[in-house]
Amino acid sequence: MIEAVGLTKRYGKTLAVDNLSFTVPAGRVTGFLGPNGAGKSTTMRMILGLDAPTGGSALIDGKHYRDLHHPLRTVGALLDAKWVHPNRSARAHLQWMAKSNKLPAKRVDEVLEIVGLTSVAGKRAGGFSLGMSQRLGIAAALLGDPQVLLFDEPVNGLDPEGILWIRKFMHRLAEEGRTVFVSSHLLSEMALTAQELVVIGRGKLISQSSTEDFVAQATENTVRVRSPQLAALRTALGRAGVSIRDEGESLIVSGMDCAEVGELAASTGAVLHELSPQRGSLEEAFMQLTGDSVEYHTEIADGQVPATLVPAGK
Numbered sequence: 001m002i003e004a005v006g007l008t009k010r011y012g013k014t015l016a017v018d019n020l021s022f023t024v025p026a027g028r029v030t031g032f033l034g035p036n037g038a039g040k041s042t043t044m045r046m047i048l049g050l051d052a053p054t055g056g057s058a059l060i061d062g063k064h065y066r067d068l069h070h071p072l073r074t075v076g077a078l079l080d081a082k083w084v085h086p087n088r089s090a091r092a093h094l095q096w097m098a099k100s101n102k103l104p105a106k107r108v109d110e111v112l113e114i115v116g117l118t119s120v121a122g123k124r125a126g127g128f129s130l131g132m133s134q135r136l137g138i139a140a141a142l143l144g145d146p147q148v149l150l151f152d153e154p155v156n157g158l159d160p161e162g163i164l165w166i167r168k169f170m171h172r173l174a175e176e177g178r179t180v181f182v183s184s185h186l187l188s189e190m191a192l193t194a195q196e197l198v199v200i201g202r203g204k205l206i207s208q209s210s211t212e213d214f215v216a217q218a219t220e221n222t223v224r225v226r227s228p229q230l231a232a233l234r235t236a237l238g239r240a241g242v243s244i245r246d247e248g249e250s251l252i253v254s255g256m257d258c259a260e261v262g263e264l265a266a267s268t269g270a271v272l273h274e275l276s277p278q279r280g281s282l283e284e285a286f287m288q289l290t291g292d293s294v295e296y297h298t299e300i301a302d303g304q305v306p307a308t309l310v311p312a313g314k
């Protein structure tokens with residue numbers, strides 16, 4: 001478990017992290033969401049003892065990082081996948097890390113196997129693709145078989161196959177009972193990966209909840225209905241006092257569930273070609289809760305269209 005209590009970090013005039021308190025439970029993938037510059041990396045660095053807080057504390061299984069007896073056996077992290085000597089092989093890099101942290105050499109081949117790099121273990125890490133470098137970074141994080149794992153933007157720049165691999169891998173680590181804390185500004189990906197969310201904006205906590213609750217609290221469930229007798233249906237729905245909006249050949253109804261819309265359609269004699277519940281998205285929920293502090297746009301990367309958020313003015 002990770003616990004931040006009143007965590008604060010000031011860089012000169014910039015308040016990067018502002019009195020932040022949250023808990024990251026074991027056995028779940030917890031997404032750490034926020035626009036660029038919200039303070040995610042700074043928070044992770046403070047948890048890992050790489051930056052000293054100006055105030056408050058960050059605890060891993062109840063202890064400050066500096067007080068851990070075996071840091072790499074307790075917590076593993078992927079902060080920067082390209083942090084590896086380019087001329088070293090993947091195996092040599094991990095052997096060096098294992099040796100300098102008094103971890104058994106045989107663990108190197110185990111983690112190479114876990115992340116699927118055994119066949120390229122003797123190759124120069126400098127020639128690795130970003131996806132392979134991410135796997136090597138994850139292998140390094142797993143060397144001490146820690147119960148707590150932190151990943152900073154692990155899917156950034158990866159192709160869809162790499163993104164899917166990371167997502168499944170995070171789930172597997174959580175199913176093994178580990179604490180998995182993963183930062184991202186790719187909301188559509190986090191909606192699929194994270195079961196819990198810690199959401200921050202401008203260094204402050206916006207919300208901590210399950211992903212499901214976060215979306216449900218901030219968005220409205222609606223019903224999409226399509227019918228060849230759309231005009232009659234629209235009139236009946238209007239009389240029932242619900243709010244309706246046109247979307248192409250469909251109506252989007254708020255204020256009634258599918259059963260109610262279906263019954264109203266039957267009593268009107270309207271044939272239905274579609275009657276489907278519409279759930280809000282993580283993007284909508286995020287926009288609703290962060291208001292105008294961020295501006296929404298989409299970014300096209302490797303054939304995918306992930307939603308991403310940037311602060312206004314950037």
Ligand SMILES: Nc1ncnc2c1ncn2[C@@H]1O[C@H](COP(=O)(O)OP(=O)(O)OP(=O)(O)O)[C@@H](O)[C@H]1O
Pocket residue numbers: 011014015016034035036037038039040041042043185
């Ligand atoms: N070493 C530093 N010195 C001065 N300011 C810093 C330093 N590190 C971070 N900041 C500032 O602190 C704020 C938070 O930055 P941080 O990198 O933690 O955000 P982030 O949410 O991780 O953003 P991103 O998604 O872009 O990585 C930003 O305004 C940033 O410019």
